[in-house]
Amino acid sequence: MTTQATDLQAPERRDFIREIVAADIVAGRVAAPVTRFPPEPNGCLHIGHAKSICLNFGIAEEFGGRCHLRFDDTNPVKEEQEYIDAIVEDVRWLGFDWGEHLYHASDYFEQLYAWAVHLIEGGVAYVDDQSADEIRETRGTLTEPGGASPWRDRPVAESLDLLARMKAGEFANGARVLRAKIDMASPNLNLRDPILYRIVHASHSRTGDAWCIYPTYDFAHGQSDAIEGVTHSICTLEFENHRPLYDWLVEHLPVPHVPRQYEFARLNLTHTVLSKRILLRLVQEGRVRGWDDPRMPTLSGLRRRGFPAEGIRDFAAMIGVAKTDSVIEVGQLEFAVRAVLNRTAPRRFGVLDPLKLVITNWPEGRVETMEVVNNPEDPAAGMRPVAFGRELWIEREDFMEEPPPKFFRLAPGREVRLRNAYFVTCDEVVKDASGAVVELRCSYDPATRGGDAPDGRRPKATLHWASAAHAVPAEVRLYDHLFSSPFPGAGGTDLFEDLNPASETIVQGAMLEPSLAEATVSETVQFERLGYFVVDPDSRPGALVFNRTLTLRDTWARVQSKGG
Ligand code: ATP
Ligand code: MG
Numbered sequence: 001m002t003t004q005a006t007d008l009q010a011p012e013r014r015d016f017i018r019e020i021v022a023a024d025i026v027a028g029r030v031a032a033p034v035t036r037f038p039p040e041p042n043g044c045l046h047i048g049h050a051k052s053i054c055l056n057f058g059i060a061e062e063f064g065g066r067c068h069l070r071f072d073d074t075n076p077v078k079e080e081q082e083y084i085d086a087i088v089e090d091v092r093w094l095g096f097d098w099g100e101h102l103y104h105a106s107d108y109f110e111q112l113y114a115w116a117v118h119l120i121e122g123g124v125a126y127v128d129d130q131s132a133d134e135i136r137e138t139r140g141t142l143t144e145p146g147g148a149s150p151w152r153d154r155p156v157a158e159s160l161d162l163l164a165r166m167k168a169g170e171f172a173n174g175a176r177v178l179r180a181k182i183d184m185a186s187p188n189l190n191l192r193d194p195i196l197y198r199i200v201h202a203s204h205s206r207t208g209d210a211w212c213i214y215p216t217y218d219f220a221h222g223q224s225d226a227i228e229g230v231t232h233s234i235c236t237l238e239f240e241n242h243r244p245l246y247d248w249l250v251e252h253l254p255v256p257h258v259p260r261q262y263e264f265a266r267l268n269l270t271h272t273v274l275s276k277r278i279l280l281r282l283v284q285e286g287r288v289r290g291w292d293d294p295r296m297p298t299l300s301g302l303r304r305r306g307f308p309a310e311g312i313r314d315f316a317a318m319i320g321v322a323k324t325d326s327v328i329e330v331g332q333l334e335f336a337v338r339a340v341l342n343r344t345a346p347r348r349f350g351v352l353d354p355l356k357l358v359i360t361n362w363p364e365g366r367v368e369t370m371e372v373v374n375n376p377e378d379p380a381a382g383m384r385p386v387a388f389g390r391e392l393w394i395e396r397e398d399f400m401e402e403p404p405p406k407f408f409r410l411a412p413g414r415e416v417r418l419r420n421a422y423f424v425t426c427d428e429v430v431k432d433a434s435g436a437v438v439e440l441r442c443s444y445d446p447a448t449r450g451g452d453a454p455d456g457r458r459p460k461a462t463l464h465w466a467s468a469a470h471a472v473p474a475e476v477r478l479y480d481h482l483f484s485s486p487f488p489g490a491g492g493t494d495l496f497e498d499l500n501p502a503s504e505t506i507v508q509g510a511m512l513e514p515s516l517a518e519a520t521v522s523e524t525v526q527f528e529r530l531g532y533f534v535v536d537p538d539s540r541p542g543a544l545v546f547n548r549t550l551t552l553r554d555t556w557a558r559v560q561s562k563g564g
Helices: 016-026 047-062 081-094 105-121 132-137 156-168 217-228 237-252 276-284 299-305 309-319 330-344 514-518 555-563
Strands: 034-037 066-071 102-104 125-128 177-180 195-199 213-215 232-236 260-264 354-359 368-373 383-388 391-395 415-418 423-431 437-445 465-467 472-479 504-512 524-527 531-535 544-550
Touching (some): 016 232, 034 217, 034 232, 047 066, 047 081, 047 232, 047 299, 047 309, 066 081, 066 105, 081 299, 081 309, 105 125, 105 156, 105 177, 105 195, 105 213, 105 217, 125 156, 132 177, 156 177, 156 195, 156 213, 217 232, 217 237, 237 260, 299 309, 309 330, 330 524, 330 544, 354 504, 383 465, 383 514, 472 514, 504 514, 504 544
Parallel strands (some): 066 102, 354 437, 472 544
Antiparallel strands (some): 125 177, 177 195, 368 383, 415 423, 423 437, 472 504, 524 531, 531 544
């Protein structure tokens, strides 16, 4: 995973941020880049965060720098330790390491407070007694300047006294705020005396009840970067118009180091919502099994779905980093994941909708062991033994009593190949009282063991199977997009109306080859012809549960070749 961007002048494929970093190194502005990934612990990480993680940690790795993991824990009301733990696990799982550089914005609360005092003393911050509503109403609009607070020019000593009393807990939530004194007529609304501190009487997961005033994102973020010596503070485009404030604060404070902010386009994916607020609603309203539901775009959900970390990293590399927003086809992510699974997932036989097939000319009780290739893409994966006998399960949809012209699989009188075993011909169809097919009676050709006929004849179809006497039953959960619409909520529709009612289909009584009885949680396999599957954490010995990660069908590649 260590791609070294050794030659800084090399015109290799780089995104604009890597160009900036390379240029800064060449010009001697930085010796080695220091980046950070700064999640707010108010929810679990999603695939959008993965883009940011791969970018920040990737740059540090490639240019010999370092990347910090910093929790932006400035809002005690919405943040929880449980999310902090989950985020740590997710970033590690994705394959990145921050070494000893794990930080929290709350580590800097004392320093930030001292800097707030510094701004007041310098005449560039004041305590405002207006309510949140009043502040909002006097902020102005893009076309009209804002109005000055009646407290804007209160004496420095009074602001200092009030800030100390805010900190001491004398005032209720919302009674006062600390604001920077910048420019109420600035065309950039973020410079119209932005709020630096709020009163929030709430316990913090790390600082407990030590504080009842908390810094805003804008006040905490750049200063945390400065304290940590971050050289390139990389964030998403919505912070572009916060950059003047970021720079203003760094200029007006005696910070030990001057960081620079750069913005890139956030990841948007079709059929996917990447907003923690909405993801939290899905969890809270019970629309999914939790943050780690296999349909969720969270890293824990993708992991439970069976997406390997390598596939997610490859996806991030494939989509690159740009300066303008766009929407990426979710098929691109699936393409990257399939490429990894195709290489790594052992092949197994699993029958999702079993139909009994009895070989009438096979002696009762005889069992043969077939040697089956584990992965044609990986010779080192070797072979495994699979038991074959008189009674088998095949996929119900692989048989049709009256096949239409393009259906080449099993039908009355027709011969097919059972993969790695024998050719069988369907002689008789057994039905129940309602007319449903319950059993196929077939005969096999003993000369075709292993799947080839001495006379060279080739059946048009090869089916997967499982020996009925040996198969293990399993529950299999099939997944589809959580949202039916490629652009959920587009055009002002209620996002939740776009939820796909068929996003999860639970299949009971699938029949799997016996080697899968021992499969452990997170183990990934390919069920031949059906897709990639992973053992779900709900799985128990004797009560296996598999999730379908993806089908084998590669829509993205198809779309690509069609579109040219
Ligand atoms: P949300 O908007 O879903 O609440 P957020 O951006 O507030 O998410 P943070 O925890 O603040 O979430 O994000 C941490 C970092 O991840 C930030 O630097 C942010 O810019 C980045 N990030 C968040 N969402 C995306 C995305 N969709 N694509 C790329 N980077 C993202
Ligand atoms: Mg944020």
